[in-house]
Amino acid sequence: MKNERGYVAIFEALIVIFLVLTCVLFLNSVVVTPNPSLSQKADNFNKAQDIMESLSGKVNFTDETFLSEISNILSDRWDKNKAIEEVSELTKSKFEELGLKDNYKFVEVNEFNGATLLDSGNYDSAENISIASRNYGDYCYRLYVW
Known part of the structure; x- marks a missing residue:
């Protein structure tokens, strides 16, 4: 199967971006800066x-x-x-x-x-x-x- 139009490459790039954003959001939720308690x-x-x-x-x-x-x-x-x-x-x-x-x-x-x-x-x-x-x-x- 020829990928003449690059649809597979674009789809793979979107999956990678989604996985990277998911990892960043996960790390952001794990690392929490302490808020002062009022x-x-x-x-x-x-x-x-x-x-x-x-x-x-x-x-x-x-x-x-x-x-x-x-x-x-x-x-x-x-x-x-x-x-x-x-x-x-x-x-x-x-x-x-x-x-x-x-x-x-x-x-x-x-x-x-x-x-x-x-x-x-x-x-x-x-x-x-x-x-x-x-x-x-x-x-x-x-x-x-x-």
Whole structure:
């Protein structure tokens, strides 16, 4: 059989190109460059926001929010140190109830000029800090999670 028009050669060339592309795609799928995982950062961001949302939300219309409760304690006490101690105890039990096991720092930044109400972990050496902030009355609360 004579191959005068070169159909067999073209067909063989197409098969070789198909096999080469298949090998390249296979090797490309095997050799994967690592992508940076952003899920941990997003998880911490969401955790800080979720905790603050829980602290500022009402269960129903007759309940008082946690932030209003601690704001009342801070405003009613003449001794600021005792007020901070009382709020610290309430906040610790609330954070345990909400399942916050990470490192955190809970601060009032307006009336108490950045007084730490409760903390867990070393804030100075922390990386990837996520911040959530909520206001209640004259008080501004910030939660740092890392």
